Amino acid sequence: MRAMARKETEKHGVLYLVLHREFFDAIASGTKKTEYRADTPYWRTRLENRTYSEIVFRNGYAKDAPVICVEWLGVRRRNGEFAIRLGEVKSIKNYRHSKR
Numbered sequence: 001m002r003a004m005a006r007k008e009t010e011k012h013g014v015l016y017l018v019l020h021r022e023f024f025d026a027i028a029s030g031t032k033k034t035e036y037r038a039d040t041p042y043w044r045t046r047l048e049n050r051t052y053s054e055i056v057f058r059n060g061y062a063k064d065a066p067v068i069c070v071e072w073l074g075v076r077r078r079n080g081e082f083a084i085r086l087g088e089v090k091s092i093k094n095y096r097h098s099k100r
Contacts, residue, residue: 015052015072024059028068028092035084039077047075047082054090066095
């Protein structure tokens with residue numbers, strides 16, 4: 001599928017997302033290259049016609065929660081979902097890989 005049109009694209013700095021541990025671990029290890037969000041009015045507002053420099057993923061809401069900063073490669077619509085394409089991991093803080 002083609003990437004969403006970039007005409008009249010709003011530029012934003014950082015997209016902040018919170019993840020469950022299993023998905024956080026997969027991004028940290030480099031095995032997960034796409035994050036999915038439902039095609040809802042909320043996510044349309046945050047993702048359509050926008051571009052970000054990076055995505056900051058948090059594993060929970062605690063002050064010292066693990067954080068990963070990942071390069072933003074764009075977003076596509078697929079099967080009623082937004083597919084956010086992830087680039088290289090720029091930094092990881094407060095993270096210890098789980099042994100599950």
